[in-house]
Amino acid sequence: MDIQDFVENSIGHWRSQRSAHHLAFGHFEAVQSEIDITSLSTEATEVIELCKIYNIDPQTVASPFRMSWEGQSDWEDSEAIKGNCVLIPVPDPVQPRRGKLLRERGYAEEVAAIGEYHFTDDGTFVLITAYDHVAAEEKIWFVNPNVRCRVSLIKTSAGTGLVTASFSSEIRQKSQESDM
Amino acid sequence: MDIQDFVENSIGHWRSQRSAHHLAFGHFEAVQSEIDITSLSTEATEVIELCKIYNIDPQTVASPFRMSWEGQSDWEDSEAIKGNCVLIPVPDPVQPRRGKLLRERGYAEEVAAIGEYHFTDDGTFVLITAYDHVAAEEKIWFVNPNVRCRVSLIKTSAGTGLVTASFSSEIRQKSQESDM
Numbered sequence: 001m002d003i004q005d006f007v008e009n010s011i012g013h014w015r016s017q018r019s020a021h022h023l024a025f026g027h028f029e030a031v032q033s034e035i036d037i038t039s040l041s042t043e044a045t046e047v048i049e050l051c052k053i054y055n056i057d058p059q060t061v062a063s064p065f066r067m068s069w070e071g072q073s074d075w076e077d078s079e080a081i082k083g084n085c086v087l088i089p090v091p092d093p094v095q096p097r098r099g100k101l102l103r104e105r106g107y108a109e110e111v112a113a114i115g116e117y118h119f120t121d122d123g124t125f126v127l128i129t130a131y132d133h134v135a136a137e138e139k140i141w142f143v144n145p146n147v148r149c150r151v152s153l154i155k156t157s158a159g160t161g162l163v164t165a166s167f168s169s170e171i172r173q174k175s176q177e178s179d180m
Numbered sequence: 181m182d183i184q185d186f187v188e189n190s191i192g193h194w195r196s197q198r199s200a201h202h203l204a205f206g207h208f209e210a211v212q213s214e215i216d217i218t219s220l221s222t223e224a225t226e227v228i229e230l231c232k233i234y235n236i237d238p239q240t241v242a243s244p245f246r247m248s249w250e251g252q253s254d255w256e257d258s259e260a261i262k263g264n265c266v267l268i269p270v271p272d273p274v275q276p277r278r279g280k281l282l283r284e285r286g287y288a289e290e291v292a293a294i295g296e297y298h299f300t301d302d303g304t305f306v307l308i309t310a311y312d313h314v315a316a317e318e319k320i321w322f323v324n325p326n327v328r329c330r331v332s333l334i335k336t337s338a339g340t341g342l343v344t345a346s347f348s349s350e351i352r353q354k355s356q357e358s359d360m
Contacts (some may be wrong), residue, residue, distance in 0.1 A: 015206070016210065017203070017206060017324060018200040019199030019208060019210075019347060020203070021199070021347075021349045023197070023349060023351060026195070026197060026212060028197065028210040028254075030200060030208040030210075032206060074208075120300050120301055120302050120304075121301045122300050123308070124243055124300075124302075124304075126302070132280075137323075143317075143333060143335075144341055144342070144343075147345075149331060149333075149341050151329060151331065151347065153323060153329075155323075160325070162323055162327050162349075165323075165327075165347075165349040166328060167199060167201075167345075167347030169201045169203060169255075169333065169342075169345040171203060175348040
């Protein structure tokens with residue numbers, strides 16, 4: 001599994017169930033959403049622009065994509081969750097299973113962010129992103145071509161403190177009956 | 181990471197938050213429980229007995245343990261969840277990061293079960309258990325010495341169909357203040 005395969009396998013329309021565990025208080029949050037992942041050209045304006053911010057040569061990027069999501073949390077007074085984000089992998093020229101991931105907006109904080117990714121030997125995508133105040137660790141793997149799992153951990157950037165652990169199961173939506 | 185280290189790191193009293201995603205209906209279930217993991221002697225009666233059922237030489241087992249749990253689901257009319265189970269790892273003599281795991285009771289079905297485990301290169305414990313009607317895949321990893329994550333997937337044994345995906349975050353409980 002390399003980043004090109006991983007992005008290609010991820011392109012599509014997904015229905016997501018996400019559970020967040022807010023650990024200090026033992027709270028559960030349930031989020032249902034629809035996610036669209038679409039590929040972008042390496043020559044798309046938004047790709048060129050994001051590369052410029054990080055001073056990355058657009059020739060070195062692979063399989064940029066856009067993620068859009070729209071959903072609803074079961075927390076009281078929560079507004080509809082809606083957004084979209086450009087993501088650009090930059091594979092390591094020497095170690096193709098590692099690289100950087102540029103994000104237009106971060107997962108843990110609403111600012112542009114750059115993460116470090118690698119694949120484990122069983123094809124799990126692991127992404128570590130350091131923000132100002134916290135660090136995020138995400139693991140994403142395919143159970144089959146139409147089901148992805150995602151575990152996201154938010155830690156205090158000081159180190160070992162875990163604040164939130166969340167889990168998403170994502171099922172590909174098709175016009176015809178799914179073979180999930 | 182080998183099975184001896186993994187079991188040793190797991191011994192203790194844990195508070196668990198578990199979210200189950202019942203995928204066909206998009207349902208969420210939240211379970212809060214307390215889990216105790218205690219080591220057993222390879223000479224304990226229950227270990228010898230379980231080895232006998234599977235015709236395993238008790239000399240070949242490593243770090244047998246007992247897991248006890250007690251909790252409550254948020255599903256209507258659900259009774260208190262309570263149980264305990266003897267588990268016995270049998271490492272592969274050639275590949276120490278692989279082996280079999282004997283269970284007194286299964287996770288997916290209430291019968292004795294034997295699973296195949298291995299560790300990935302990032303120290304994740306992966307256990308695959310085939311039952312009569314379904315197959316279970318569990319992944320367990322430590323975020324830090326006092327936090328474990330566990331993802332359990334229940335698939336139709338025919339192959340790729342995913343029925344339930346569940347996620348637990350488990351936090352070690354200590355008498356003194358935790359450094360979690």
